[in-house]
Amino acid sequence: xxxxxxxxxxxxxxxxxxxxxxxxxxxxxxxxxxxxxxxxxxxxxxxxxxxxxxxxxxxxxxxxxxxxxxxxxxxxxxxxxxxxxxxxxxxxxxxxxx
Numbered sequence: 275x276x277x278x279x280x281x282x283x284x285x286x287x288x289x290x291x292x293x294x295x296x297x298x299x300x301x302x303x304x305x306x307x308x309x310x311x312x313x314x315x316x317x318x319x320x321x322x323x324x325x326x327x328x329x330x331x332x333x334x335x336x337x338x339x340x341x342x343x344x345x346x347x348x349x350x351x352x353x354x355x356x357x358x359x360x361x362x363x364x365x366x367x368x369x370x371x372x
């Protein structure tokens with residue numbers, strides 16, 4: 275799930291968001307709440323974060339320069355902001371490896 279959706283631009287952007295839309299992952303190593311924080315953006319707007327319990331490996335990959343892609347995998351009308359947006363993070367296969 276997308277963390278912090280209710281605290282960022284998500285509510286006003288919700289009507290325009292679609293399953294399959296690309297998301298951008300941005301490392302925030304200077305974040306005072308979590309040095310492994312990864313901001314999630316939709317069309318240049320901050321809509322939340324990768325949940326803290328799941329950000330360690332993703333942060334490590336981004337810090338090493340990995341090209342990760344993210345997209346919306348599910349949108350749900352819900353009062354629970356943690357249930358509104360689900361997303362997936364994808365890493366391309368290394369074509370140079372056999």
